[in-house]
Amino acid sequence: MHEAIVIGAGLSGLMGALALAEAGLRPLVLAKGHGATHWASGTIDLWGKDERSPRDALRSIVTARPEHPYALIGVDAVADALARFRAVTEAARYPYVGGMDHSVLLPTAAGALRPVALLPITMAAGDVRAGGEMVIAGFHELRDFYPPLAAANLAAQGIAARGVYLQLPPVPRVRDFGPRTLAQLFDDPAFRKQIGRQLRQQRGSATRIGLPAVLGVRDPLGVVADLQLLSGAQVFEIPTLPPSVPGIRLFNVLRAAIERSGGRLQIGSEVIRAEGVGHILTTLCSEAAAREQQHRVRRVLLATGGIAGGGIRTNDAGLVRETALDLPVRMDVNHAGWFAPRFLDPGGHAIYAAGVAADDRLRPLGVDGWPVYENVAVAGATLAGADTLRERSRTGVAIATGWAAGRMLAAYGCDATRSY
Secondary structure (H helix, E strand, O other): OEOOEEEOOOHHHHHHHHHHHHOOOOOEEEEOOOOHHHOOOOOEOOOOOOOOOHHHHHHHHHHHOOOOHHHHHOHHHHHHHHHHHHHHHHHOOOOEEEOOOOOEEEEOOOOOEEEEOEEEHHHHHHOHHHOOOEEEEEEOOOOOOOHHHHHHHHHHOOOOEEEEEEOOOOOOOOOOOOHHHHHHHHOOHHHHHHHHHHHHHHHOOOOEEEEEOOOOOOOHHHHHHHHHHHHOOEEEEEOOOOOOHHHHHHHHHHHHHHHHOOOEEEEOOOEEEEEEEOOEEEEEEEEEOOEEEEEEEOOEEEOOOHHHHOOEEEOOOOOEEEOOOOOOOEOOOOHHHOOOOOOOOOOOOHHHHOEEOEOOOOOEEOOOOOEOOOOEEEOHHHEOOOOHHHHOOHHHHHHHHHHHHHHHHHOOOOOOOOOO
């Protein structure tokens, strides 16, 4: 019998598992694969739909949109989750900076500008509001990162920038130079010493140098410090296309914290169905080699990522279903209204707001408005009430509701007069 099982290994599942582990419940994380950490930027977006501060936006949501995931848990719970997140990353020597009171404006790999609330300190010098000339540097061998393009787009927005290519030092063998391969090369002090010398030659009058986010896997702070010393300028990372090295670092940080507190991750185990007695879920069934594996359980946290994560699926007949527990899905439009006529429609696509409705304890609700299961909590993009892609709140909702769900589940059964 497991005290707690978390379904999903994205940010919401990992934060929920951490809360359960730190409560002494030794959670098991079952996941089909790695979550969005490995393809997301590694930054935390609380709110990016408009220019309001994240805190102001969240306060407005709590008042105006009671079914939004932020409203279900409240602004204080969001702040609590972010505080724990920052403490964990700080302890792992991969600290995040920023907060709820303002956003930092960072350049993307294409030279667009993106507001973020929390970011790894390795990206902090990239805030374009800091002023000064910047150099965007990269490698011909790294596909999909073009420094001249990024610099030209930044310059068109009034930001002094120029792009340069660096010469890749000789390496022991020919390989595909993807983000993770380059990050492993930057873990070598001799490699980054050669890169640092090139940066000094190329920087000219620039005070900041942006590089693709491949500055080491094991010790990115050490890599950035070395490059800054060698180049004579501030150095910052710019997120690349997947696989995301900052996301991999974050996954490793959270996994290590969970395992230190007694939790365990089992990647490659997709939960395909569940069994329960009345309003209590009792058993999960996951795929295993040539058979199903059954898990008896007291508490379950569902964090499978919604539409984008495969936790909610559709078919050509217009059926929208939740894949692990077969929970009811709230979808406010019919099949014909799933998508807007234009791909970049400012109103977004209705299908991405599909999700599982929940109460203020994040328990899944049935069509009658009552909890389907008393011992299940839902977190992240699986929740209804928000289009987190359009709002640019996906990672913020994941961290906040994941932590809150884990804390609520940890209290399940502790008071004989109520559930949790």
